[in-house]
Amino acid sequence: MNRPDTGLPNHFELLATNGAARTGRLTTPHGVVRTPAFMPVGTAGAMKGMHWREVREAGADIVLGNTYHLMLRPGAQRIAALGGLQTFTGWNGPMLTDSGGFQVMSLADLRKVSEQAVTFRSHIDGAKVELSPERSIEVQRLLGSDIAMQMDECVRLPAERADIDRAMQLSLRWAERSKRAFESAPDGYMLFGIVQGGDIPQLRHASAQGLIEIGFHGYAIGGLAVGEPQAVMLAMIDETAPLLPRERPRYLMGVGTPDDILEAVKRGIDMFDCVMPTRNGRHGVAFTRFGQVNLRNARHADDPRPLDEESSWPSARSYARAYLHHLVKAGETLGAMLLSEINIAYYQFLMQGIRDAIAQGTFEEFYRRTREDWGRGDI
């Protein structure tokens, strides 16, 4: 059922569709986001190893911050007093913040989930912290993010049906509380709901339906990229995306590899975030048009060729693989910096290709050719 969700204002404009793939524009208080969009993750208010000007030059319209990290350090009140996250960091563009639930479950010690909130001990100084839906929204409002996420509980897979159901129902009640806490936000600021339900279609349907009845500016598909095979992730997108309001943005959290992104765009997803480009870059792995290149590998030691001599990104077409290999092996900071920017630039190059192909009605051909190229590299 695709009932028009007439609740909240809609800041998303669908521009073209090609099969289930769509391209659009999401207008936020700090600027416009072209979709499908890849959102680089600046968890603690910085893009690890990169200047913001490089993130912008690479083509990113929007970046992510994280409630859990920022509320612990430097603190939401302090960031608000310094003008909010955009002013504090100097990014000055659209920002989305996650609600913090996911990080609590993956980073904090001694955490406890109750109806009221998640309580945990800070991984920084051990201080006892309570994160309720109301507090999470308060923090995201203090940070000044353009898109806030509801507080939810994400269950890692595989998991028992009973636990997936419990967390999905709790997340729906927290969705209601998050929306109530968000109501005082100024026009233009958005709140997204998060579909849970693990790898169980009926629970995914119930979660999506429940969120639509509450009504959000956009809808995320959560609870995926948590250890399940790609086939399971794609099956859950197939179960969920068609139920979400066609005219609102759909955000697949924590995803993913270029292949994941291509498959999810094909199924109607508009927004993505993943730490992979910068994290893999720091570990010596480059993403290129021809697939991934592990520059730690000795076979690059004497290779004078750049990663991609036709790349639109200078560092990808000018530095020899031999030099990148040396930097990575020597643990030189410049190695992590160069590979982070090269990877972010490749992801944005991929997103631009996707947006152009959907606009031209050639997404199927783009999908086929891109996957073929990934296998062509001599990497």
Ligand SMILES: CNc1nc2c(CC[C@H]3O[C@@H](OC)[C@H](O)[C@@H]3O)c3nc(N)[nH]c(=O)c3cc2[nH]1
């Ligand atoms: C990696 N896979 C994955 N990440 C996920 C994140 C965090 C993304 C957030 O986590 C951080 O990256 C690890 C970034 O800061 C980002 O904001 C999720 N967040 C919430 N609230 N709910 C989910 O169901 C959820 C599922 C995910 N699956």
